[in-house]
Amino acid sequence: xxxxxxxxxxxxxxxxxxxxxxxxxxxxxxxxxxxxxxxxxxxxxxxxxxxxxxxxxxxxxxxxxxxxxxxxxxxxxxxxxxxxxxxxxxxxxxxxxxxxxxxxxxxxxxxxxxxxxxxxxxxxxxxxxxxxxxxxxxxxxxxxxxxxxxxxxxxxxxxxxxxxxxxxxxxxxxxxxxxxxxxxxxxxxxxxxxxxxxxxxxxxxxxxxxxxxxxxxxxxxxxxxxxxxxxxxxxxxxxxxxxxxxxxxxxxxxxxxxxxxxxxxxxxxxxxxxxxxxxxxxxxxxxxxxxxxxxxxxxxxxxxxxxxxxxxxxxxxxxxxxxxxxxxxxxxxxxxxxxxxxxxxxxxxxxxxxxxxxxxxxxxxxxxxxxxxxxxxxxxxxxxxxxxxxxxxxxxxxxxxxxxxxxxxxxxxxxxx
Amino acid sequence: xxxxxxxxxxxxxxxxxxxxxxxxxxxxxxxxxxxxxxxxxxxxxxxxxxxxxxxxxxxxxxxxxxxxxxxxxxxxxxxxxxxxxxxxxxxxxxxxxxxxxxxxxxxxxxxxxxxxxxxxxxxxxxxxxxxxxxxxxxxxxxxxxxxxxxxxxxxxxxxxxxxxxxxxxxxxxxxxxxxxxxxxxxxxxxxxxxxxxxxxxxxxxxxxxxxxxxxxxxxxxxxxxxxxxxxxxxxxxxxxxxxxxxxxxxxxxxxxxxxxxxxxxxxxxxxxxxxxxxxxxxxxxxxxxxxxxxxxxxx
Numbered sequence: 014x015x016x017x018x019x020x021x022x023x024x025x026x027x028x029x030x031x032x033x034x035x036x037x038x039x040x041x042x043x044x045x046x047x048x049x050x051x052x053x054x055x056x057x058x059x060x061x062x063x064x065x066x067x068x069x070x071x072x073x074x075x076x077x078x079x080x081x082x083x084x085x086x087x088x089x090x091x092x093x094x095x096x097x098x099x100x101x102x103x104x105x106x107x108x109x110x111x112x113x114x115x116x117x118x119x120x121x122x123x124x125x126x127x128x129x130x131x132x133x134x135x136x137x138x139x140x141x142x143x144x145x146x147x148x149x150x151x152x153x154x155x156x157x158x159x160x161x162x163x164x165x166x167x168x169x170x171x172x173x174x175x176x177x178x179x180x181x182x183x184x185x186x187x188x189x190x191x192x193x194x195x196x197x198x199x200x201x202x203x204x205x206x207x208x209x210x211x212x213x214x215x216x217x218x219x220x221x222x223x224x225x226x227x228x229x230x231x232x233x234x235x236x237x238x239x240x241x242x243x244x245x246x247x248x249x250x251x252x253x254x255x256x257x258x259x260x261x262x263x264x265x266x267x268x269x270x271x272x273x274x275x276x277x278x279x280x281x282x283x284x285x286x287x288x289x290x291x292x293x294x295x296x297x298x299x300x301x302x303x304x305x306x307x308x309x310x311x312x313x314x315x316x317x318x319x320x321x322x323x324x325x326x327x328x329x330x331x332x333x334x335x336x337x338x339x340x341x342x343x344x345x346x347x348x349x350x351x352x353x354x355x356x357x358x359x360x361x362x363x364x365x366x367x368x369x370x371x372x373x374x375x376x377x378x379x380x381x382x383x384x385x386x387x388x389x390x391x392x393x394x395x396x397x398x399x400x401x402x403x404x405x406x407x408x409x410x411x412x413x414x415x416x417x418x419x420x421x422x423x424x425x426x427x428x429x430x
Numbered sequence: 431x432x433x434x435x436x437x438x439x440x441x442x443x444x445x446x447x448x449x450x451x452x453x454x455x456x457x458x459x460x461x462x463x464x465x466x467x468x469x470x471x472x473x474x475x476x477x478x479x480x481x482x483x484x485x486x487x488x489x490x491x492x493x494x495x496x497x498x499x500x501x502x503x504x505x506x507x508x509x510x511x512x513x514x515x516x517x518x519x520x521x522x523x524x525x526x527x528x529x530x531x532x533x534x535x536x537x538x539x540x541x542x543x544x545x546x547x548x549x550x551x552x553x554x555x556x557x558x559x560x561x562x563x564x565x566x567x568x569x570x571x572x573x574x575x576x577x578x579x580x581x582x583x584x585x586x587x588x589x590x591x592x593x594x595x596x597x598x599x600x601x602x603x604x605x606x607x608x609x610x611x612x613x614x615x616x617x618x619x620x621x622x623x624x625x626x627x628x629x630x631x632x633x634x635x636x637x638x639x640x641x642x643x644x645x646x647x648x649x650x651x652x653x654x655x656x657x658x659x660x661x662x663x664x665x666x667x668x669x670x671x672x673x674x675x676x677x678x679x680x681x682x683x684x685x686x687x688x689x690x691x692x693x694x695x696x697x698x699x700x701x702x703x704x705x706x707x708x709x710x711x712x713x714x715x716x717x718x719x720x721x722x723x724x725x726x727x728x729x
Contacts, residue, residue: 064550208695237695243645243654246442247686248694254435267552270646280563280570300554300646304561
């Protein structure tokens with residue numbers, strides 16, 4: 014067969030026309046659809062190792078969306094009407110690679126207006142490269158490592174104060190205890206932190222306070238461990254051999270439970286024990302019972318804060334989720350959604366750059382966070398004070414620091430079991 | 431480091447060795463007889479943990495009794511699994527890709543069944559013994575760790591008794607040596623293989639129950655222990671039951687004392703470095719090395 018015969022060329026031309034006509038819907042721009050809602054991407058782990066806190070954060074976001082939509086939605090000035098928020102949810106399974114690809118999908122093909130996502134620093138770090146690439150505002154209510162906000166990104170925002178501040182506040186609390194005579198000065202601190210930017214920031218914060226206040230404490234031991242380990246017995250033996258007086262760890266929930274169980278099984282004791290921002294979680298109490306008594310934690314929010322809006326949130330969340338808020342997870346995610354909604358309204362349109370500008374310049378008054386104002390600093394990360402909470406017997410948790418927010422006295426040193 | 435610190439570390443390593451030995455023996459049993467690398471071992475460890483947990487939570491059965499009850503339950507389960515799946519595995523004197531993939535697939539199925547039933551949350555078994563310790567001055571021994579260690583020793587001693595004092599045990603050892611000769615002397619090879627698979631799964635389930643007393647667990651529970659089991663059976667000798675003791679002890683000592691010299695974040699690297707070293711320097715494991723030395727000495 015010759016390729017240059019007229020019949021063949023005729024058939025080829027006919028096929029090309031058919032293919033060309035079939036491709037038209039895909040290459041011509043789609044006709045404009047009227048905007049009927051505001052799609053907001055929510056990327057949280059609801060399966061995998063971080064499922065529990067991820068679920069709590071999802072519930073906080075969904076409560077905020079429900080309350081906003083119950084009020085008719087967000088008023089968009091350019092459209093002269095209110096639009097409801099439509100949540101587009103993605104479960105990243107606590108996997109970094111999946112988290113990043115879901116953020117990319119949300120911002121590109123799914124065309125959300127903004128994304129709230131990234132519970133835990135590793136997942137947040139994975140997602141954080143996407144917002145500037147796709148010029149879509151992204152707020153993380155669960156990732157606090159300063160490394161995320163040190164790249165000069167314009168579309169990246171974090172609703173948690175820095176972990177370095179958490180470490181610094183921990184040092185401040187211990188120093189306050191020493192000033193009050195509850196702890197002796199000159200005590201030794203042993204630190205074991207997760208091998209992530211989160212852990213690194215925590216160490217920086219504690220050592221910064223210790224360095225600025227000579228004579229209070231010395232850091233006698235400082236080592237990192239891999240996240241999601243099953244066995245910490247070797248590390249704990251090293252900590253035991255350091256003969257420190259205070260044990261500070263920075264760990265996420267699964268490692269907190271595993272390490273504290275093995276700490277108790279090894280018969281270890283320190284005058285004060287903390288696992289960073291982990292302490293009062295219900296899962297830990299269930300796994301260890303009285304074994305979590307007197308552990309203290311620096312948290313971004315507590316249900317015992319005396320603000321009226323905090324009390325209302327506890328009531329609303331309990332009715333919505335069917336359980337009381339567990340630690341800070343839901344509250345911060347709730348406020349992340351609220352500040353996003355406020356920024357969309359102030360922008361007056363669904364233009365992402367305008368929303369970003371409002372996030373940068375605005376602040377959420379009447380916030381749930383300590384200090385009652387949520388505002389992003391120039392690098393995109395929030396800055397507000399921490400509160401220190403301490404587990405007490407029978408499941409009670411008290412705010413013990415700062416004194417003006419305290420709901421109970423600190424117990425220091427911890428009583429021997 | 432003081433003498434007390436050293437002793438505390440040594441005790442921790444010994445207790446860990448007992449746990450590791452109980453964990454790995456199920457895999458050795460199955461590999462030795464059937465040359466199947468049982469990747470589903472991780473799944474059975476996980477199911478053993480949940481079995482003991484559910485008996486404790488729902489029926490109030492003391493966890494150690496639950497571990498005892500796990501043995502016959504998982505033995506029956508193992509026999510059933512082999513009856514359903516084992517026929518699809520080609521009989522061979524060396525590991526086959528088919529058996530590896532089959533067991534890997536079974537592991538994934540077990541893991542996802544676990545997620546379906548129990549979700550992703552970590553569970554823990556909490557008893558009055560969980561945090562109790564025995565103190566001799568500054569030496570501290572966790573009671574639960576000691577109980578798990580002793581339980582592991584008892585189960586391994588029982589296995590040794592079965593292997594050396596029963597006809598079934600002698601059949602297993604014969605099958606490890608030469609499958610074809612077993613047929614000649616009248617050993618029912620397929621039945622013995624099936625019962626051995628059941629025995630291996632029973633040990634896996636029991637070990638899972640013991641591990642659940644020490645660690646929180648989720649459907650992904652068995653994964654880190656599977657990798658350690660590999661290291662132990664390679665170190666000890668792939669077909670040697672006594673080698674499992676040696677391999678577990680070596681791994682536990684190296685892991686526990688190794689992090690005195692390297693940061694603890696490198697602990698996983700210690701296990702895998704040991705695996706690579708064993709494959710290069712001691713390809714037949716410690717048991718094979720000792721057997722060679724003995725035969726040279728006899729010669």
